[in-house]
Amino acid sequence: MAAGSGRLEAFPSFHAKQYEFFHYIELCEVLKKDAILLKARGLGFSEMMAVLGVRPYITTRNFRCLYTAFSDLKLDPLLDKCW
Incomplete structure (x- = not known):
């Protein structure tokens, strides 16, 4: 695949x-602890993190979730997945 040609749908x-x-996140929820993730790009975690932030926001009163990135070019696509 040539650079810039996008990803295949699969x-x-x-x-x-x-x-x-996911077990780590569940353990943090049970223990009422925060979680943090540092990872490489292109592993599918942005979709997972979008879901992990949106689900409790919808189901839990006064839930807050923070997404951060070094650049708006990285943050905006993640926020688009959340909305």
Whole structure:
């Protein structure tokens, strides 16, 4: 695939680290702790993080979620997934 040609549409692959991360998030919720994630790009975590922030925002009163990125060019696509 040539650079800049975009991604192919396909079913997402699910990796063991993503499974582990969901357990980490669940543990943080049970223990009432915050979570933080540092990761490489292109692993599908932006979709996962969008969902993890939107679900409790819709179902939990006074829930707050913070998304941050070093650039609006990185943050805006994530926020688009949330809205």
